Amino acid sequence: MKTLRRTLLAAVALALTASLAPVQAQDIKPRLIRFGYGLAEDSNQGRATKVFADNVLKLSGGKMKLRAIGGAALGPDTQMQQALIGGAQEMMVGSTATLVGISKEMALWDTPFLISSAREADALLDGPVGDKVRAKLEEKGLVGLVYWENGFRNVTNNKRAVTKLEDLDGIKLRVMQNNVFLDSFKALGANAVPLPYSELFTALETKAVDGQENPYNTILSAKFYEVQKYLTVTNHVYSPWIVLVSKKYWDGLSKDERAVLQKAAVISRDFERQDTRAEASRALGELKAKGMQINELSAAESTRMRDRLTRVNAGVAANVGMELWSETQAELVKIRAKK
Ligand code: TK8
Numbered sequence: 034m035k036t037l038r039r040t041l042l043a044a045v046a047l048a049l050t051a052s053l054a055p056v057q058a059q060d061i062k063p064r065l066i067r068f069g070y071g072l073a074e075d076s077n078q079g080r081a082t083k084v085f086a087d088n089v090l091k092l093s094g095g096k097m098k099l100r101a102i103g104g105a106a107l108g109p110d111t112q113m114q115q116a117l118i119g120g121a122q123e124m125m126v127g128s129t130a131t132l133v134g135i136s137k138e139m140a141l142w143d144t145p146f147l148i149s150s151a152r153e154a155d156a157l158l159d160g161p162v163g164d165k166v167r168a169k170l171e172e173k174g175l176v177g178l179v180y181w182e183n184g185f186r187n188v189t190n191n192k193r194a195v196t197k198l199e200d201l202d203g204i205k206l207r208v209m210q211n212n213v214f215l216d217s218f219k220a221l222g223a224n225a226v227p228l229p230y231s232e233l234f235t236a237l238e239t240k241a242v243d244g245q246e247n248p249y250n251t252i253l254s255a256k257f258y259e260v261q262k263y264l265t266v267t268n269h270v271y272s273p274w275i276v277l278v279s280k281k282y283w284d285g286l287s288k289d290e291r292a293v294l295q296k297a298a299v300i301s302r303d304f305e306r307q308d309t310r311a312e313a314s315r316a317l318g319e320l321k322a323k324g325m326q327i328n329e330l331s332a333a334e335s336t337r338m339r340d341r342l343t344r345v346n347a348g349v350a351a352n353v354g355m356e357l358w359s360e361t362q363a364e365l366v367k368i369r370a371k372k
Contacts, residue, residue, distance in 0.1 A: 064097045064290070066282075068124040069107035069116075071230050076254035077312055078126060078274065079103050081181060081305035085276070088297035097293055099124075109229035111210060118174035120281035128183060128230075129273050130211040135173050137352050138166045141361060143213035144349045145342040148271035148365075151310060154182065156368040158273055162361050167275070176278040178298035181305040183248055183272035184313055189261040190244025191237070194326060196265075197334050198222065198341065207233055207245040213352075217269070217345050218246075221338065237261060248272065249316035250309055258323040266317075266329045267338065276301070 068086070072078040079101075086099035107113050110127035114135060117125060132139045141147075141162075148154045157163055158180040167177035188195060190204050198221065206223040208214040209230070218225035226242055236242045237260040244261065246269070252258060276298050283291065321327055330338070350358040 064093075066097060066099045066123040067102060067107070068099050068126070069102045069105075069113045069122060070126045071105045071110060072103060072251065073254055074101075074103045076103075077250045077305060077309045078181075079254075080308055081301050082126065084304045085297050085301035088300050089293060092293045092296055093290070097290060105229075105231035109231045111229065114175070114277070117277055117279035118281075120279050122279060123282045124276070124278050126181060126274050126276045128209060129180075129275050130209045130214060131229075132170075132275070133211050133213070135175070136166075136169050138169045138354070138357060140211075140213055140349050140352045141166055141357065142273050143211060143217075143270065144346055145213075145217055145270050146339055147361075151182075151306070153365065153368055154271050154273070155306070156371075157361070157364060160364060160368075162357070162364050165357065165360075170277070171280060174280045176280050176283045178276040178278060178295060179302040181274040181276065181302055182309045183274045184250055184309060185268040186246045186248055186270050186272055187252070188244060188246045188265045188267050188269075189252060189257055189263060189325070190265075191240070191260070191262050192243050194263045194265065194328050195267075196328060196330070198337050205241075205243045207236055207242045213345060213349055216348060217342055220341050220345060234260070248309075249313045249320065252325075253312070253316045253319060258320050258325050262324075262326055264320060264325045264327045266327065267335075269338070269342070 066089070068082060070078050070082055082101045082103065086101050089097050089099050107116070107122060107125075110125075110131035111134070113122060113125040113127065114132060116122035118135075129139045129142045133143070148157060163180060167180075170177045188206070190206065192204055193200055195201055201218075202222045204223045206218050206225050207228045208218055208225045210227045215225050215227055228236055228242070233245055234255060234257070237245065237257065245257065246267070247255075247257070252261070252264065278294065286294075317327060
């Protein structure tokens, strides 16, 4: 009898421990951060997200954990931005261009031919101008941690090789949901159609649009070469990505937790730029091997395109404010003089 009682007690004790176990596990459950992005897992965006995730885990001693969700599975950029503002999602990385409706200063980065080298991009984005534009997000419910490189954008299409300005005439060209891009491509004679990135491949495949513009990396990782024949090296604008945190979530973090995200973001940024540039430097060869017909623009045609786009600049200056515009120009002069 005694033994039975003892056995029963032991069983009860065991059951108690077992039922306590999940509670304990919950106590040390890492803070889960949903981090959304638009490109494929196997892209420069996906690779850098992995580096960010690994570093968040490491720097927090396992207390903060990222759940990375790529392929726009949480929705296109604009939808994720709203989820961050509302506090339904913690983090994302996406184009600055899709943020303009929320924070008008972001339009600065849409200025055609503003930045002409990677060195200039890093100096401008990581310097006082980049900081100022980033800081403007806070009043809108977002915290911008760092800029990643999306890259210099180039035009692809399925109609014809674009060797001169007139070749763009009437080409149905998908642009990001952003007025500067819309106006730019209208000014160049294309029939510009704004669409979220998540709908782009299908739009190209079904021929709802003839072309698009994105950096080499994306043309490669998104397999646009499967549905696009011609690539024209236009380098018409340098596009950044920005790593964002929901301000609602950020405000609830401790100083240490914020420092973890900031540190990991800087590490991911440095990795991402290096990785993106390495991939971009070999992408043209790979795209050619995949069957794309690639052409450069003559210097004269490039100048014609630039001239046509200068009228867009006045609009950007008005949008972001003359003060920020002038500061940017002055900063670029300084950066260029440092060569
Ligand atoms: C990814 C997009 C993409 C951008 C575009 O979400 O939309 O063409 O270049 O990187 O933001």
